[in-house]
Amino acid sequence: MAGSVSTEDAGSRPVKTPKVDEKAIVESKPPSTFDRLLMIGEPEKDEYVRQYLLFRCQYYQTRGFGIEWEKFDYHFSLCYPYDGAPPNFMNQSNEERIKEVTQLAIDKYNQDNGTNIVFVEHVSANYRCYGYFAHWVTFWGRDMSSPCPVSKLYQAKILHRRHSYQFPIFRVKPTDEGHFAPSLLHNADFAVSIWVYV
CATH class of the missing domain: 3.10.450 (Nuclear Transport Factor 2; Chain: A,)
Structure with a gap:
C-alpha cells in the first residue's frame, strides 16, 4: 500500500533525547550543620538519649561555646548552630x-x-x-x-x-x-x- 507507513521506516527514526536544562543542574553541596540536624528527635530511642546527654555535657562544660555539632543528628533546645540557620533578623543576615x-x-x-x-x-x-x-x-x-x-x-x-x-x-x-x-x-x-x- 502506497499510503501506509512501514514499520521499518518508523523504527529507523532517530530517538529524540530530552533537552537538559543546564541551569537546573546544581552542584550538590554538603548540607549545612543546621540543615543536617533533625528538628524532631525520638526521645524513646537509645541513640537520641545518648546524643542528648553528650550535648548537655558539652554545653555545660564549654558554657555553650564548644559544641561539636558533627557528633549530633538532632537539634536540642539549649542552643543551635548559626551555620546554615535561616535568617533570624529582618534587615540583616x-x-x-x-x-x-x-x-x-x-x-x-x-x-x-x-x-x-x-x-x-x-x-x-x-x-x-x-x-x-x-x-x-x-x-x-x-x-x-x-x-x-x-x-x-x-x-x-x-x-x-x-x-x-x-x-x-x-x-x-x-x-x-x-x-x-x-x-x-x-x-x-x-x-x-x-x-x-x-
Missing part, C-alpha cells in the same frame, strides 16, 4: 548580626578594661532565642595595646533584646583543662551585668 554583636562585645570590653582588642576572624557561633537572643561567639582577636600583639581565641556571650545588650561572658578561650577548673565556677563569667542600651 546572620553573618552581619554575628559581626555586629561581636564588635559590640569587643567595644564594651575595651571600654571597661582599657584594652584595644581588634576583631581578626570569626570562628564559630551558636544562638538561642529565649524572648531575647543569646549569642555564643568564638573569634580570633588581637590586643593592640599589649607590647607584642598576638592573635588569641576569644569567646563572648551576648544577650540581645531589642536595642539593649548584656555581655555576661568575654574571655580568652580557656584550654580544655580550663573548662573543668574550679576557679572557672566562681569567676566573673557568671556575673550578671547590667543591660546596656545602644
